[in-house]
Amino acid sequence: MTLPAAPTATASPAAAPRAPEPSQRAGTGGDLRRAACQVLLGNWTGSSTVPSHQLYPHQWSWDSAFIAIGLRHLSPVRAQQEVETLLAAQWGDGRVPHIVFNRAVPLDAYFPSPDFWRSSSAGAAAGAPRTTETSGVVQPPVHALAAWLVHSADPDTSARRGFLARVYPRLVAWHRYLADHRDLGGHGLAAVVHPWEPGMDNSPCWDGPLARVEPAAAGSFRRADLVHGSAADRPTDLDYRRYVRLAAEYRDHGYRDAEAPHSFAVEDPGFNALFIAAEYALARIAEALGGEAEPHRQRAAALTEALVERLWSPEAGQFLCRDLRAASGGRAARDGQGGRLVAERSAAGLLPLVAPQLPRPIVRTLLRTVSGEHYGLGTAVRLLPSYDLRGAAFDRHRYWRGPAWFNVNWLLERGLRRHGEEARADALAAEVLHAAAASGFAEYLDPYTGQGRGARGFSWTAALALDLLARDAAGPKPAAAEAPPAASGPAPRIPAPAPVPASEKGP
Amino acid sequence: MFKTACQEQLLPGETLQHKWEFAQEAGYDGIELRGKGDFHFRDRLPELRRAKADGVVMPTVCVDMLHFFAAFDSDLRRDALAQLTSQLSVIAELGGVGAQTPASYGMFSRRLPPFTPPRSAEQDRDVLLDGLTRLGEHARAEGVTLFLEPLNRYEDHMVNRLEQAAELIRTVGLDSVRIGIDSYHMNIEEADPPAAILAAAPYIGHAQVSDSNRYQPGAGHLDWSAWLGALDSAGYDGYLAVECRLAPEAEPAEALASIPPFLAARAGGTVR
Numbered sequence: 001m002t003l004p005a006a007p008t009a010t011a012s013p014a015a016a017p018r019a020p021e022p023s024q025r026a027g028t029g030g031d032l033r034r035a036a037c038q039v040l041l042g043n044w045t046g047s048s049t050v051p052s053h054q055l056y057p058h059q060w061s062w063d064s065a066f067i068a069i070g071l072r073h074l075s076p077v078r079a080q081q082e083v084e085t086l087l088a089a090q091w092g093d094g095r096v097p098h099i100v101f102n103r104a105v106p107l108d109a110y111f112p113s114p115d116f117w118r119s120s121s122a123g124a125a126a127g128a129p130r131t132t133e134t135s136g137v138v139q140p141p142v143h144a145l146a147a148w149l150v151h152s153a154d155p156d157t158s159a160r161r162g163f164l165a166r167v168y169p170r171l172v173a174w175h176r177y178l179a180d181h182r183d184l185g186g187h188g189l190a191a192v193v194h195p196w197e198p199g200m201d202n203s204p205c206w207d208g209p210l211a212r213v214e215p216a217a218a219g220s221f222r223r224a225d226l227v228h229g230s231a232a233d234r235p236t237d238l239d240y241r242r243y244v245r246l247a248a249e250y251r252d253h254g255y256r257d258a259e260a261p262h263s264f265a266v267e268d269p270g271f272n273a274l275f276i277a278a279e280y281a282l283a284r285i286a287e288a289l290g291g292e293a294e295p296h297r298q299r300a301a302a303l304t305e306a307l308v309e310r311l312w313s314p315e316a317g318q319f320l321c322r323d324l325r326a327a328s329g330g331r332a333a334r335d336g337q338g339g340r341l342v343a344e345r346s347a348a349g350l351l352p353l354v355a356p357q358l359p360r361p362i363v364r365t366l367l368r369t370v371s372g373e374h375y376g377l378g379t380a381v382r383l384l385p386s387y388d389l390r391g392a393a394f395d396r397h398r399y400w401r402g403p404a405w406f407n408v409n410w411l412l413e414r415g416l417r418r419h420g421e422e423a424r425a426d427a428l429a430a431e432v433l434h435a436a437a438a439s440g441f442a443e444y445l446d447p448y449t450g451q452g453r454g455a456r457g458f459s460w461t462a463a464l465a466l467d468l469l470a471r472d473a474a475g476p477k478p479a480a481a482e483a484p485p486a487a488s489g490p491a492p493r494i495p496a497p498a499p500v501p502a503s504e505k506g507p
Numbered sequence: 508m509f510k511t512a513c514q515e516q517l518l519p520g521e522t523l524q525h526k527w528e529f530a531q532e533a534g535y536d537g538i539e540l541r542g543k544g545d546f547h548f549r550d551r552l553p554e555l556r557r558a559k560a561d562g563v564v565m566p567t568v569c570v571d572m573l574h575f576f577a578a579f580d581s582d583l584r585r586d587a588l589a590q591l592t593s594q595l596s597v598i599a600e601l602g603g604v605g606a607q608t609p610a611s612y613g614m615f616s617r618r619l620p621p622f623t624p625p626r627s628a629e630q631d632r633d634v635l636l637d638g639l640t641r642l643g644e645h646a647r648a649e650g651v652t653l654f655l656e657p658l659n660r661y662e663d664h665m666v667n668r669l670e671q672a673a674e675l676i677r678t679v680g681l682d683s684v685r686i687g688i689d690s691y692h693m694n695i696e697e698a699d700p701p702a703a704i705l706a707a708a709p710y711i712g713h714a715q716v717s718d719s720n721r722y723q724p725g726a727g728h729l730d731w732s733a734w735l736g737a738l739d740s741a742g743y744d745g746y747l748a749v750e751c752r753l754a755p756e757a758e759p760a761e762a763l764a765s766i767p768p769f770l771a772a773r774a775g776g777t778v779r
Contacts, residue, residue, distance in 0.1 A: 037740040041701045041733070073775060075701075075733035470775075 032437050033469050037074050039441050039462035040067070044078065045102065048085040052443065052455035055228045057109050059086060059100040061139040062199050063460050065146035066407050070463020073470045076154035080163045083147050087170040089134050091255075092127015094177030096143065097134035098196060111224040112247060119255075126255045136255040137194045137247065140271045141178060144171045144278035148285055168285050175282065178275060179299070181257040185324050185338050188306035189267045190275055193260070194246050198268040198348060200386060200400040201243075202235040204393035205321045205344045209264050212325065215241035216248065233397050233453055262325075265339075269311045269319035270348030274411075276303045276355040304357050310337050311349075312362060317369040318349035345374050345388035347408050353415025363419050370412070378424070382431040383409050385447035396446045403444040403453055406432060410464040429468045436465040509714075509738070509774060510536035511767045512566060512748040519760060523558035523565075529760070534767030537564040539715075539748040541571040542594040542606065544586070549593045552600070559601050566746055567654075567713060568598045570608040576638035577610040577665060579626055584634070588641060595646050595653065604745070605652035607687040607713055610635055610665040617664045624664055631665050635675055643681035654687030654713040659695040667696045669707040676710050685712025689750070694719045694729055701730075701737030708741035716770070717751030723762050724769055726754040731773035739774065 043049045048059045049067045056063070064086045072079035089100040097119070099110075107113045114133035122128075123136055147167050151158040158164060184191040192198045195206040218237070221244055225234050235243070246264050253260035283296035311319045324339040352358055353366055370377050374388045383404035387394055395401040409432050416425035435442075435450050441461040442452025513535045518526035523538065530538055540555075542548035548568065559565065574583040576591055594606045615624045624631070639655065646653045655676065657666045666672050672686040688704065688711055697703040704711065718727030725731075735747075747770055753762045 034740040034742070037736050038705060041705055041737050041740065044699070044702070046699065074736045075730055077730045078733055 029433075029469055029472065032433060032465060035437070036070070036441065036462040036466045036469070039457045040071055040074055040459060040466070042457065043459045048082050048100075049459050050102075051459045052457065055225065055443075055455045057105045058102050059089075061086060061096055061098045061100075062142050062407075065142040066410070066460040067463045068146045068150050070460070070466040072150045072153035073466050076150065076157050077161070079150040079153065080158065080161060083143060083150060083167055084163075086143070087167055087174075089129055089132050090170050090174065091123065091129070091134075091177075093181065094173035094175075095126070095138050095181075095255075096141070096174050097128075098137050098139040099135040101133040101135075103133070108222075109224060111222060112244065113224075116221070116244075116247070117251060122251045123255045128255070135196075135247075136250055137197050138178075138192075139197060140199050140274040141174060141190075141278045142274045143174065144281040144285065145274070147171060148281040151285070151288070164285050164289055168282075168289060168291075171278075171282055171285070175275070175279060175299075184257075184262060184265045185267055185310070185322065187310055187337070188302055189272050189310055189322075191262075191265045191267050191324055192271055193250065193257075193262045193265055195239075195243060195264070196247075198266075198271045200270065200346065200348060202239065202399040202401055203344075203346050203348070204387055204391060204401055205268075205342050205346045205348070206264075206266070207344070207393065208342055209266055209323045209325060210239065210242050213242040213245055213263055216244040217241075220244070229454060234399055265324040266342070267311060267322040267324065267339075268348055269307065269321065270346075270351040272303060272307050272311070273319075273348075273352040273355050276300050276307065276352075279303060280356060300355075301357060304355050307352060307355070308359065308362065311341070313341055313349075314365075316343075316345060316349070317365045317372070318345060319352050320344070320349055321346070344393070345391060347375070347384055347386045347405075347412075350375070350384070351408070351411055351415070353419060354411050356418060367416075367419065367421060367424075370416075377412075378427065381447040382450060383428075383435055383445060383447060384412050386444075389447070396448055397453055399444075399454075402447060404435075404447040405444045406436065406458075406461040406464050410467070413468070429471070433465055433468055436461050441465070508744055509735070509770070510746050511770060512537035512539045512564075512746045513763060513766070514539045514569065514748065514750050515541055517749065517751075517753070517759075517763060523554065523563050524561050527558070527561075527563040529763075533760075533764040534771075535749075537566045537746060537748075539746070539750070540565050540568040540598070542568045542590070542597075544572040544574075544590050546590065546593055548590075548597055552597060555597070555601055565598075565601050566603045567748060568594050568603065568606045569715070569748070569750060570594065570606065573613065575609060575611045575614070576642065577631065577634050578614060579624075584638070588638060591642055591653070592645050595642065595649050595651055599649035599651045603651065605646065605654050605685075605713060607654040607656050607715070609656045609658045609663055610638075611663050612658060613662060615664045616661045618660050632675075635665060636678060639675060639679045639684050640681070643679055643684040647681060647683035651683070652712050653684050655684060656687040656689055656715070657692055657696065658689075659692045662692075667692070669693070669697065669703045669710075673707045673710045686710045687713040687715065689715040689717070690724075690729060690734060691715075691717045691719065691721050691751075693734075701733045704734070704737040704741050708743075711738075711741060711743055713745055713748070714738060714743065715748045715750040716766075717749070720754075721752050722754040723749065723751050723757070723766050724773075725765060726757070726762075731770070732775070735770065735774040 050057050051060055051063045064082050068079040068082040090096050101114045117135045119128040119134045120130050151164050178190040182190040195201050250260050279296050279300035283293035286293040313320045321342040322339050323342050326340045376389050377384050385402050385404050386400050387402050413425050413428045439452030440456045441458050442456055443454030443458040513530050515538050518529055520526040574587050576587045578584040598606050642653045655672050657672050660667050676684050693700045716724050718724050719729050720727040753759050
């Protein structure tokens, strides 16, 4: 036992060690997991997660769903809260707004801001929340799928908190809104009324439908996205003026779908594919709650049938968007379905691979298209680009006009696995993880070089990497959680229940 | 990958060897010792040496006294420094990693009468920096670490949050002084405990665990998945030392045995 030496009066200042940046740490699976957790913990605001503190400082609808899918591996409670806080901003008519604004963030941090949307006043007749400001448009309905996956990660905590019982009626109302208010084509699919709604804001698919929209006056608003994003990567000013015109028109009609002119109305295969997957997830949730699953399965089957009927293009070998406001003429002929198909190939047209009851011939064609000349997955590029590599509008850097996105690739990975393409799914998952690590969890990537673009430390990139890592750790792949395996017949039918992998099984 | 330890007074058994048998059976990787005053801990050396020889793993000691190195009274302060200095030497001899102490405990709270402490904040700081420097130098010489534990506002008025401890440690400038975090105190003091862990990541040297109600992990409402996920993301791979009371309705042995599997499940595979 020794007594201490006399203390030195001035100790030398130790160099303060710092936690490494995510991109520096993401070498191995464990490091990648830690780096992804750092992103999600850092972007947590207390009740939800921002996609990125700089570029997107509020809560986004489909972002929150994808974030929850990853967050469930870090904190099931937070993942449940992520879904709950989004659904707490649901409107009386059932719509789930695409942005829930954080009142603590300055108005000029994001455009269009709450004073543009004016949801609590302009949206009052549609049942907008009185005390929370939101946008008035929606995003793809991936929430029921997220809710089911979140529940499955920790059924005990979910049951203790009454998670499913609380979110189920809201999810049902959300789907009912899409079915009742958004079937603008009248044939069973949900239409989007703004390019921000399908999530792929700046896709060349919207160029045609958008061209008919009178742009808002130049200088009538100030974009905030260019403060943090490069102008060369973001939508053009002219497109932005059209976005603003459409949103203002919707707002000025009280966000009431029956009254709004909806000069932009498109049936998007990605949006509807996620609607289908979510409807199957609702069936699982209903079952877990002891309710009726069959109506959900029937709606999913009907949606699948309508999707094939209205949006499948045998010539393109993929699904296409249908422009409901298009007159006759143009490159694609009228087909008696109302409007016409948009002759642009977007990755959204491959996302129906997540729909479990897709006719097998269509699945086979889609699987070929994924690796064909237009998308080049596994040959020209390592991750699925958002748009046709050979398309006239292809731009490897500009928002949704070519770059690869992590949520799209996560969905494709799921689709490949669902249809038995395990090796291709494994390869894609490995590429997604590699790209997430190498880019510091970028918002999106140059599909050729893999170079990161847009925000870094992007929440859904980190979340979906975490989800793929967890699948690796868990062993068996959980693709068929919310629905039975693909049918082999040509026509979509009402599916029978099928076994659920233990990892995602409900109570 | 975390390891788990259990404080000795919680474990059943008359001797450390018996306690260790139980602890291993329950899934613990070590025993956290408690260091009483009057050089009681030093006087236990024969017992501790025998335990070590018998394979008992004792990585840390937590000070178990009623006065501490930042006491208002200079005699008490001197004694606390002497006790802790001795405890650092003992834990070093046992091959452990360090000793944990708060600045004070039960001495003063700004939330309780008379609300204003008898010493200024500047004087508090001088005392803290002096004590941490002396103890840190000694710890460095012994090859171990002093862990400074922030306590909640009702138990200590000087160091309540991780950022306060980190700031002191940066000023002291010794790698041999780190933060000993405690989930229970953090739940009261930190706005976002996982975010606080990440912010203080480079300075965290030890972790004690108990739930929101001071009972065993799992008995309260802490978000353990997020807390442990943050600790893992912070690069921490040391011990999670159980310092808690056991919920009154719990059967003690069962409650103790429930903790390692509970923490492992919540940590998603990052607890050994």
